[in-house]
Amino acid sequence: VESSVQSDMDKLASDFPGFRGKYRLIKRIGEGTFSTVYKAEDFQYDIYDNSWDFDDDSSKWTPPPLKRHGSHPSSEHSQRRRPRFVAVKKIYVTSSPARILNELELLHDLRQCPSVCPLITAFRNTDQVVAILPYFRHGDFRAYFRDMTTHDIAIYLRSLFTALKSVHEHKISHRDIKPTNFLYDPSTQHGVLVDFGLAEREGTESKPCLCHEHRETRKHRQMSSAWAQTVTSSQPGYPKSDTRLSKRANRAGTRGFRAPEVLFKCTEQTTSIDIWSAGVILLTILSKRFPFFNSADDVEAMIEIATIFGSKRMKAAGLLHGCVFETNIPTIGQQGFTMEKIILWSTCRTDDKPLTAEEKLAVRFLERCMDLDPSRRITAEQALEHPFLQIDQP
Ligand code: ADP
Ligand code: MG
Numbered sequence: 001v002e003s004s005v006q007s008d009m010d011k012l013a014s015d016f017p018g019f020r021g022k023y024r025l026i027k028r029i030g031e032g033t034f035s036t037v038y039k040a041e042d043f044q045y046d047i048y049d050n051s052w053d054f055d056d057d058s059s060k061w062t063p064p065p066l067k068r069h070g071s072h073p074s075s076e077h078s079q080r081r082r083p084r085f086v087a088v089k090k091i092y093v094t095s096s097p098a099r100i101l102n103e104l105e106l107l108h109d110l111r112q113c114p115s116v117c118p119l120i121t122a123f124r125n126t127d128q129v130v131a132i133l134p135y136f137r138h139g140d141f142r143a144y145f146r147d148m149t150t151h152d153i154a155i156y157l158r159s160l161f162t163a164l165k166s167v168h169e170h171k172i173s174h175r176d177i178k179p180t181n182f183l184y185d186p187s188t189q190h191g192v193l194v195d196f197g198l199a200e201r202e203g204t205e206s207k208p209c210l211c212h213e214h215r216e217t218r219k220h221r222q223m224s225s226a227w228a229q230t231v232t233s234s235q236p237g238y239p240k241s242d243t244r245l246s247k248r249a250n251r252a253g254t255r256g257f258r259a260p261e262v263l264f265k266c267t268e269q270t271t272s273i274d275i276w277s278a279g280v281i282l283l284t285i286l287s288k289r290f291p292f293f294n295s296a297d298d299v300e301a302m303i304e305i306a307t308i309f310g311s312k313r314m315k316a317a318g319l320l321h322g323c324v325f326e327t328n329i330p331t332i333g334q335q336g337f338t339m340e341k342i343i344l345w346s347t348c349r350t351d352d353k354p355l356t357a358e359e360k361l362a363v364r365f366l367e368r369c370m371d372l373d374p375s376r377r378i379t380a381e382q383a384l385e386h387p388f389l390q391i392d393q394p
Helices: 003-015 097-109 141-147 150-169 215-223 272-287 298-309 311-320 339-346 357-369 380-385
Strands: 023-031 035-042 085-091 121-125 128-134 182-185 190-193
Touching: 003 023, 003 035, 023 085, 097 128, 150 182, 150 190, 150 272, 150 357, 150 380, 272 339, 272 357, 272 380, 298 311, 339 357, 357 380
Parallel strands: none
Antiparallel strands: 023 035, 035 085, 085 128, 121 128, 182 190
């Protein structure tokens, strides 16, 4: 272990009274904007629980029970005892207390959910907070995503959508669905959703958005000048100094994974923002390109999406939320491209090697996840019933 990491671990262990008697920190496994995560051994682990823990050098590991859609969390799940290895998530003090409390509260609410990494316990010492989670072995997405077969993709997504279904049933949006927050072990084909640092309960933002209005009302309101704030420019590109009144909405999430309604600053975002992000993961896998979207800011992100979908559909998507989308960027066409074309191009496949029937099914599913209109986008529950997520079922 690197000496600076070792000294951080020593400090963490001594900052919390009694920590050393309970856990032995082993190594650092993650470092993000809001936290550092360590792997540790829990001295009080329960030898009868082998559902999460495994030895580093042991290939034998019993995965947590896989929940088929439609089934309820089994009692084994609620009776799970302490695993041997844990992830110690040290949440930075720069994170606001409300934010830390939110993450812990939501994790507590979701403790019974299949494919969601449960919270074992949490400690606070003055302004420092650590969360203890079962350690879940996982692969590095960048190392395995290019080799996934269509079957592998279906299994991966069934695991992810199983988690999303239960999170969404609790009326919670994760808000940061991306590969590093879905820990997946390709060898066992199990995954768990982690990182509820940006998650929120639906309806937290209660300002009404046009997208929730009846079609006729929306049409009428779109005509009124208050909504139609257009900006025009003679130069190709977009204005850097926009003087129009700004709209406020929750924009939390990761670049490249933000749903169009997040970019259009919809004030009534729903759990369907997570479905879009899951769609971006699928697009990444199918196109074998990571990151697929690589924008520096929200306007660039809109341009990337508009390039695929075309200005016509993008304009309609903006109007749903009272935004006028105008562009004179030459690479954005009216009609855009089909997802099938995008995938064939990204993987450098020509007409002599068309998509297989299963790949076409994956593309049809992708189009349902990446619907620009959040109200028409597939839900996690419907996704689990989609033929693509059924292809590996006996
Ligand atoms: P952040 O808010 O800093 O992104 P995360 O909860 O996403 O924190 O954790 C960061 C990283 O730490 C993850 O991408 C993963 O590699 C690792 N990690 C988090 N939780 C676990 C866990 N339960 N088991 C194994 N590794 C984990
Ligand atoms: Mg994370």
